Amino acid sequence: MNVLICDDSGFARKQLARALPADWDVTLHYAANGLEGIEQVLMGHGDLIFLDLTMPEMDGYGVLETLQREGLRNKVFVVSGDIQPEAYQRVMGLGALDFIKKPAAPETLSALLKQHDLWQAKGAATAHDTRPAGQSVSDVGSLDTGIKISPEVRDVYQELANVSMGQAADLLARLLNAFVVLPIPNVNVLEVSELHMALSAAADSDTLSAVCQGFIGAGIAGEALILFHDSSFKDLARLMNHQGVLDRNAELELLMDTANVLIGAFLRGYASQLDTPFSQGHPVVLGQHRPINELINTNKSRWRRTLAIEINYRVQDYAVQCDLLLLFTEDSIATMNNKIMHML
Secondary structure: OEEEEEOOOHHHHHHHHHHOOOOOOOEEEEEOOHHHHHHHHHOOOOOEEEEOOOOOOOOHHHHHHHHHHOOOOOEEEEEEOOOOHHHHHHHHHOOOOEEEEOOOOHHHHHHHHHHOOOOOOOOOOOOOOOOOOOOOHHHHOOOOOOOOOOHHHHHHHHHHHHHHHHHHHHHHHHHHOOOEEOOOOEEEEEOHHHHHHHHHHHOOOOOEEEEEEEEEOOOOEEEEEEEEEHHHHHHHHHHOOOOOOOOHHHHHHHHHHHHHHHHHHHHHHHHHHHOOOOEEOOOEEEEEEEOHHHHHHHHHHHOOOEEEEEEEEEEOOOOEEEEEEEEEEHHHHHHHHHHHHHHO
16 A cells, blocks of 8 residues: 655654554555545555655645545545644544544544554554655755754744644644634744844734733743734634723734734644643733834844744634744753654
């Protein structure tokens, strides 16, 4: 049987391949986005597909819709960090066999493969070669434990953020009873001047309200920053069933509630994957209804060279949008690089 792992993260592809039963007699194929996935299917390489949802070019929903539209009967397990109830309902409605929460545990995969009569244990065997065809061991690259990060290490950070982002979105979706549209996280090492440009680019709203919350763990420290688009307050109040006048105090309460959900859930998910609990400081309001340049200039002394993770959350069918930025200190990068070495 030909098995296709379709995910834009090379780390996620390898992680999933390692978690499959070692005695499963299949040929593994890989695709980095939905369009590549469809090409692999048309080549006969996707009897069973492990499919991510959040990908460039064509996302997982697009793959499922294409398979359904073309009458292709490939079996599909969705493996995603987006664990919102509506995401589950949508993929099952599009014909997926099942939905697996990232990161997929070996016992979860084995149980589902047994359940769908796709594998039966045969005893000890060698592990699957997790490298895509044509990739040698030397292609993996070496870890730089300094401030620079290789593409392979950046890919790991992006996948950790993807899983954490999905957990935060699930809580927000349940709070608002709405669907949260998720992007591909941006991960970059930035100088302070570049960080200012990134913050400006992240916020295309005229005015914003912002909350910052520090966090610290074993050798890891940073700040989480929520940039909330002021045009979002009206719909957010409606979704949260706010009663009464929507004044600055009411907006501040909505802002803090949203920040607590997104920052708290993201940091818990990230800390769990790094196996490093974080202590969180008290949230600080950086400003309300202010242009992004004012927010940056007022607080620029807080930020230095940093590893920045940027995520834009948007609520489908509502004018609700905010940016979450995780800013890790320069000293934290070497510690985190060391922690993820065993994942590569």
